[in-house]
Amino acid sequence: MSDKPKISEIGQKETSCDDCSMFSLCFAHDVSAEEREEINRVLKRQQPVERSDHLFHGGQTAKTVSVVRSGSVKAYQLSQEGDEIVSAFYLPGEIIGLDAISGERHPGFAVALEDSRTCEIPFKDFVSMLKTSPKLNQVMLRLLSEEMAETRELLLVVGRLDARTRVALFLMSMSRRLARRNQDPDQFRLTMDRRDIANYLGLTIETVSRTLSAMQREEVIEVRGKLVRVLNRSVLEEMAMKADEVGRRQATG
């Protein structure tokens, strides 16, 4: 155990955000050089997180703010009845734990969908930087309101669109986000299982599965388990946009 290199030491060679391959996607990109230096002093880089490990639990006092470095993370809330409500999937470069800013406690849970790595800022340091740096505040306010916009978008998706449109939107969203991270937008692996997708979209597992199968029959996509290949991007895009006509499920005008 002690003679082989700890997994946590891998990739620790980087000593600054400026060397990070995710830099352009990271919030650190948006703060001043001085602030970034301050972050660099307290940041713990490339912390390994194993699949199914929690970054934090709901109700827990916030210890860190994390940025996904590699892998992927699922965020979920627990309803009063103890049901899981999947609220987001995080990809490399995305920041997790911001919503603890107000209460110093995490309102929800975050769990790794696969073996992943995160950069972590101790929550105390983060908060004290917030107190002195209006610029960092701006960035966080922006990120929070962006997350808000996304959640509102999800509200539209989950509450008002038919299953086909929801699934199409989900696939397009994953495809686009992965593309920004230099992955093939037309062939990728979903790191979450059907249950998570269904829960995220407000559908049942069976409906998600049937919808994917139908899209495959129509030769819009190809699905083999978690592997997805986009065969007809424009049709998929159309499905995702068609939030009107058959898609909408109640009066809006």
Added chain:
Amino acid sequence: MSDKPKISEIGQKETSCDDCSMFSLCFAHDVSAEEREEINRVLKRQQPVERSDHLFHGGQTAKTVSVVRSGSVKAYQLSQEGDEIVSAFYLPGEIIGLDAISGERHPGFAVALEDSRTCEIPFKDFVSMLKTSPKLNQVMLRLLSEEMAETRELLLVVGRLDARTRVALFLMSMSRRLARRNQDPDQFRLTMDRRDIANYLGLTIETVSRTLSAMQREEVIEVRGKLVRVLNRSVLEEMAMKADEVGRRQATG
């Protein structure tokens, strides 16, 4: 036009937040006395807004941040197809327009549901105060993350619960919020029409109407148009809580 007193002059006697009857519910309550004084210098009090008047339009450059002083306001987004998506109802004391902080533009629309009054802070002043006051930043970050939590709650309601539970939750929420504002929690007037309620809850007008009628048949509430009387609070509460059993509409565990 010029010889009769302008409606905008009514109620302008107050010169400080400290005299405001809504003070305890207003964000101004949470900032320091100095900051409140600064707010007082730029605040336009009791601005009248007529029913159906917009406080702002989506895409518009933010001119003010508003606090509802009296009346009620509906917030909505426009989907790509031009459909209205009702995202919130604001009651006295609640702040509107925070989500413009990041982009300096309002992502959505805000319209008065009845003749109302608002206190308005010029957006520029607000932003510049944010730049210098970490405390105000904290408060705004808190309000934003609270709004986030609410939107997530709505996500749960809209996407996953059956019609009856959604309507019950809506009624309970209105009742509770009105109670905090010293109104009778068991007898109140809904200021929005059925269309708005349906849209907010992700249902059709007909379903909302039928659900209300059913609740009336069961003697849980009494409805006459916009007037609602709660006859059996505990049963209504039960309906709202019963987010499991029949209510849930997809796999969560």
Added chain:
DNA sequence: CGGTACCTTGAGGTTACTCAAATCCAGTGG
């Protein structure tokens, strides 16, 4: 007193859920 917009109610259709069973797949041990 008529008009218009809002609300309610009814009948029928469709979507997505439920329950159930078959199939696939990754990981394990032989």
Added chain:
DNA sequence: CCACTGGATTTGAGTAACCTCAAGGTACCG
């Protein structure tokens, strides 16, 4: 390398909830 196993996924059949379309009722405003 292959059979085995438990979990994940797919598929099928039937049903319930909610939507759509349509008509009738009610309230408010000039």
